[in-house]
Amino acid sequence: GQQSGSSPSLYQRLGGQAGIHDIVTDFLINVADDPRIVGYFAHTNIDYLAASLEQYICDLSDGPCTYEGPSMARAHQHMGLTDASFNALVDNLQQALIARDIDTGARNALLGRLAPQYNEVMRDQ
Numbered sequence: 001g002q003q004s005g006s007s008p009s010l011y012q013r014l015g016g017q018a019g020i021h022d023i024v025t026d027f028l029i030n031v032a033d034d035p036r037i038v039g040y041f042a043h044t045n046i047d048y049l050a051a052s053l054e055q056y057i058c059d060l061s062d063g064p065c066t067y068e069g070p071s072m073a074r075a076h077q078h079m080g081l082t083d084a085s086f087n088a089l090v091d092n093l094q095q096a097l098i099a100r101d102i103d104t105g106a107r108n109a110l111l112g113r114l115a116p117q118y119n120e121v122m123r124d125q
């Protein structure tokens with residue numbers, strides 16, 4: 001949901017829709033170059049994933065979007081995800097945020113909202 005008031009929302013601190021688009025693009029380039037996890041994405045439609053991730057992050061950061069995709073448990077079921085792969089993915093996102101000059105506070109705020117999804121993502125491995 002969208003935030004009212006004068007302090008910038010996390011969505012705004014990430015650069016709004018254009019900023020999130022660029023972050024997701026960099027993130028997926030990092031993933032494509034990461035031998036630790038690229039295999040998980042071998043059969044994924046990357047254009048669809050990019051659009052879904054943009055919507056997810058927009059929603060999570062209090063932007064004007066509603067994520068309409070599957071639950072995190074369903075989206076990742078039976079992939080064989082491990083703690084190491086989870087950490088590698090977070091690492092790729094962190095590098096994308098740094099490359100796009102997102103400040104430390106906003107980076108940590110986004111990662112802090114993603115961390116609680118760990119249990120859902122890992123539920124059906």
Ligand code: HEM
Nearest residue numbers: 037040041043044045052053056069075085086089114117
């Ligand atoms: C906080 C952690 C994570 C979040 C918030 C997240 C979020 C998402 C979202 C929103 C989608 C799109 C779902 C859809 O629209 O169908 C997705 C798909 C996907 N995720 Fe994640 N993810 C996380 C962790 C991971 C990890 C650790 C991996 C592997 C290393 C991973 C691999 C994938 C793959 C391969 C897909 C595409 C599945 C397909 O082709 O249908 N995700 N994720």
